[in-house]
Amino acid sequence: MISGISERTITGADGSTTVVVTPHAELDLGAIASLDSALRSALAAAGTPPRLVVDLSDVDVLQPVVLGVLLDARRRCGAARGAMALVVSAPGVAATLAETEVDSLFATAPGLADAIADVTGR
Numbered sequence: 001m002i003s004g005i006s007e008r009t010i011t012g013a014d015g016s017t018t019v020v021v022t023p024h025a026e027l028d029l030g031a032i033a034s035l036d037s038a039l040r041s042a043l044a045a046a047g048t049p050p051r052l053v054v055d056l057s058d059v060d061v062l063q064p065v066v067l068g069v070l071l072d073a074r075r076r077c078g079a080a081r082g083a084m085a086l087v088v089s090a091p092g093v094a095a096t097l098a099e100t101e102v103d104s105l106f107a108t109a110p111g112l113a114d115a116i117a118d119v120t121g122r
Contacts, residue, residue, distance in 0.1 A: 004031065005038040009045065010116060018051040018116050019043075026061040032069055039073040043080075050082030051119040055112055057089040062096045074106065083119035087112055 005023045012018070019042040023035060043050050054070065056062065070086070077084040085107040088094050097103035109115035 005034055007038060007042055007045075012116075012120055014120075016051065016120050017047055018053055018119055019046045020053045020055055020112065020116075022055040022058060024058045026063075027056075027059055027066040028061060028063045029065050032066060035066065036069045036072070039069065043073065043076055043082075046077075046082065048080065048082075050077050050080050050084075051116075052077050052082065052084040053087065053112065053115045053119060054084070055087040055115070056093050057087050057112070059090060059093055062093045064096060064100050067096075067100055067102055071102065071105065083107070083121075085109055085115040085118040087115045 004025060005021060007019060007021050010018045010020060021038050021042045027035060042052055046052055052073065074084050088097065088108045089110055107118045109118055
């Protein structure tokens, strides 16, 4: 676990694996390096094709400066023919995604189970 960010692997009934990265508290300028490292580690562990969920349900503040890291992870995941989804349950996080007009670039779900279903195609 990287400081303030946890990672776990969930194996589905069909044997597919999904890596879930869960940042906690604030995602701001000071969190960029940790988040980038956690997402790179998760993508390396995710297998082929990678299935990645970033669970933002425990994030109080998502500053726009962090979106570049999320977009880069989305790009790398897509380049490997994988899927990535965000769990977005906090109104402030949803507002940041909408205000910066990147909300349409991500698959989003209100809960973890829905996000896993999105990336596994179930």
